[in-house]
Amino acid sequence: EDQVTQSPEALRLQEGESSSLNCSYTVSGLRGLFWYRQDPGKGPEFLFTLYSAGEEKEKERLKATLTKKESFLHITAPKPEDSATYLCAVQPSGGATNKLIFGTGTLLAVQP
Amino acid sequence: DTAVSQTPKYLVTQMGNDKSIKCEQNLGHDTMYWYKQDSKKFLKIMFSYNNKELIINETVPNRFSPKSPDKAHLNLHINSLELGDSAVYFCASMGREGADTQYFGPGTRLTVL
Numbered sequence: 001e002d003q004v005t006q007s008p009e010a011l012r013l014q015e016g017e018s019s020s021l022n023c024s025y026t027v028s029g030l031r032g033l034f035w036y037r038q039d040p041g042k043g044p045e046f047l048f049t050l051y052s053a054g055e056e057k058e059k060e061r062l063k064a065t066l067t068k069k070e071s072f073l074h075i076t077a078p079k080p081e082d083s084a085t086y087l088c089a090v091q092p093s094g095g096a097t098n099k100l101i102f103g104t105g106t107l108l109a110v111q112p
Numbered sequence: 113d114t115a116v117s118q119t120p121k122y123l124v125t126q127m128g129n130d131k132s133i134k135c136e137q138n139l140g141h142d143t144m145y146w147y148k149q150d151s152k153k154f155l156k157i158m159f160s161y162n163n164k165e166l167i168i169n170e171t172v173p174n175r176f177s178p179k180s181p182d183k184a185h186l187n188l189h190i191n192s193l194e195l196g197d198s199a200v201y202f203c204a205s206m207g208r209e210g211a212d213t214q215y216f217g218p219g220t221r222l223t224v225l
Binding site for chain 2: 031032034036038041042043044045046049085087089091098099100101102104105
């Protein structure tokens with residue numbers, strides 16, 4: 001069964017304290033892995049798509065990496081405005097190829 | 113301009129009632145989705161439509177009936193609402209088959225009393 005597990009469930013950082021969020025996945029075939037950011041009361045906002053092991057993408061203080069079993073979202077020198085829930089999702093390559101399977105997210109709080 | 117919009121933002125209703133949620137996208141996308149997010153923030157796909165044709169139905173009770181009058185709209189009608197239907201419902205859209213990235217609406221918080 002296709003599955004996505006995110007850790008930790010919650011993370012509290014001081015402003016400027018870099019860290020990483022983990023997304024491990026089990027899927028029969030991977031079409032793509034997605035990272036979204038969700039603020040309270042809003043819909044998920046697209047951040048990155050990764051397609052193959054070894055791929056990396058960056059946006060401001062965020063960098064996403066992918067291996068064959070997991071993805072990391074690295075946050076460098078975070079600011080309070082980076083506080084949000086970060087969601088990871090995989091898109092299996094078989095069957096209905098546009099289906100996303102989400103993890104339960106990591107709630108990040110960055111304190112000034 | 114809002115890319116994916118939903119109405120209403122909040123919906124409070126009694127058990128047993130029938131209600132609808134509307135979704136519209138102005139991105140020119142072919143595929144639209146409904147997701148349900150429970151109290152633990154877990155997002156799970158419910159339905160997907162491609163060019164008004166149902167392509168994903170994830171074992172959702174048949175009290176839930178999606179309807180797509182055209183490519184830009186996907187509505188969700190729910191009959192005989194139950195307490196367990198309380199959740200946030202998100203609409204999303206994707207450009208074309210294989211384009212991958214899904215863009216989400218702001219959500220509709222449904223509370224069943």
